[in-house]
Amino acid sequence: MTALPLELRGDCSRCVGLCCVASSFRRSSEFAFDREFGDPCRNLQGDDRCAIHAWLRTSGMSGCTTYDCFGAGQRVTQQLYGGHSWREGAAVADEMFADFRAAQTVHELLWYVADGLERMSAGPVHERLRALADELDALMVTSEALRSVDTLALPAVVAPALDEVVALVGGGGPQHRRADLAGRRLTDLRGACLRGASLLGADLRGADLREAALLGADLRGSDLRGADLSTALFVTPRQVASASGDATTRLPARLGAPPQRWG
Structure with a gap:
């Protein structure tokens, strides 16, 4: 069993539509229109819900149906920002968007670490994985902690342990x-x-x-x-x-x- 009592799947009901604002895409077979980073999606409603959620694929927005933030959205919203929203002003929005992007990297890595911890045959590397899980989770305690590291460099830190899981499993x-x-x-x-x-x-x-x-x-x-x-x-x-x-x-x-x- 995993030693990570964390939510590693997105829960839109406790987020403020971060993925619908803090990302960008270009018109393609997966998206019906262009959207710039920081611009709310035209389908995002005032209650932070998608107006066409049930019809995303038939509306040319299949790219949205393949997205999952690994639980970063609700954690940033509820834990780092105490339920506050990017709608409260540019200063809040800029910081919240940056934290959300960094948090996605952290939570995705936690997903992989949790996978390794669930593998009985990966027992020899479990202690190392638990230590990595603790280090990653500690980055999500406060915005200051999250901003204290280069999250883009984190995959290289975790990769050797994941390679060991592959070799064992x-x-x-x-x-x-x-x-x-x-x-x-x-x-x-x-x-x-x-x-x-x-x-x-x-x-x-x-x-x-x-x-x-x-x-x-x-x-x-x-x-x-x-x-x-x-x-x-x-x-x-x-x-x-x-x-x-x-x-x-x-x-x-x-x-x-x-x-x-x-x-």
């Missing part, structure tokens, strides 16, 4: 680190290293991805029907939401129910 499979596998038909990926790999539009129907390391892998548009990711490492809600699957796809238990659109 899986490993021995095909090595596809940062490989371009876009559009490929792949099935035998058990224990594979797919860290940073592009699996854009890949045909993974029925693929065995047990113990495969998917840290940073791009699964957008990949076909996961019948694939087994039940024990895959470092799978995120974003990756799953960006792919396609069905009732026969097996996902890690920590991800909960598959996307409704999978059917």
Whole structure:
């Protein structure tokens, strides 16, 4: 069991629409219009809810459906800002947006660390992971603590421990680190290293991805029907939401129910 009693999934009901303001995107197949950083989305309502949440995909905003802040939004809103909103003025907004972006990095790393702590076979590295979890969590106590470090450098600090988890839990499979596998038909990926790999539009129907390391892998548009990711490492809600699957796809238990659109 994980030693992290933290919320590592987004809860919009306790956030103030941070992802709808503190981000930017360009018109594409995933977004119906351009939006600059700091400009509230045209669909964001005064109650910080999305006016088209139930119709995002049919409204050309599928990119929003693949997003998850790993719980950073509600933690910044409730813990660091005591429920205050960016709507209170530019000074609050600028600081809150910067903290939110940094907090996303911290919470994403906590997600990976928690994954390692849930793996019994990664026991030899658990003490190290718990120490990293404590260090990361301490950065979220106050805004001052969060701003005291270069959060962009944190992934490199955590990476060696995650690599050790991979070696203990899986490993021995095909090595596809940062490989371009876009559009490929792949099935035998058990224990594979797919860290940073592009699996854009890949045909993974029925693929065995047990113990495969998917840290940073791009699964957008990949076909996961019948694939087994039940024990895959470092799978995120974003990756799953960006792919396609069905009732026969097996996902890690920590991800909960598959996307409704999978059917």
